[in-house]
Amino acid sequence: MSLENVLEEQIRRAIAEGKFSNLKGAGKPLNLDDYFAAPEDIRAGYTLLKNNDFVPQEVELLKELADLREKIKNCSDDHEKKILTKKLNEKNLALTMILERNKRRK
Numbered sequence: 001m002s003l004e005n006v007l008e009e010q011i012r013r014a015i016a017e018g019k020f021s022n023l024k025g026a027g028k029p030l031n032l033d034d035y036f037a038a039p040e041d042i043r044a045g046y047t048l049l050k051n052n053d054f055v056p057q058e059v060e061l062l063k064e065l066a067d068l069r070e071k072i073k074n075c076s077d078d079h080e081k082k083i084l085t086k087k088l089n090e091k092n093l094a095l096t097m098i099l100e101r102n103k104r105r106k
Contacts, residue, residue: 058102061095 014020035043068088075081 058095058098061091061098064091065095 020026035046038046065088068084068091072081072084072088075084
């Protein structure tokens with residue numbers, strides 16, 4: 001049996017087991033315009049980072065800030081709200097410092 005046949009059989013088995021059922025973006029067309037507009041070496045770097053689930057620190061902080069804002073909005077305990085607000089301010093400061101540092105590098 002050739003390698004191609006083995007791979008096709010594995011794919012068929014995975015489909016039958018539903019392993020491809022809930023993939024992110026399933027049923028949506030891919031927009032690759034930005035990807036191919038970037039230089040090849042940049043694309044390779046982005047692909048490597050994405051394939052290894054690397055998220056830049058500033059993106060992670062943005063997610064944390066959104067979560068904290070939502071928690072503060074839904075919080076009814078004043079003491080807990082103060083703690084969450086302090087965390088929000090610390091994360092916001094950290095993000096500002098990263099963005100300023102990145103600005104100076106350019």
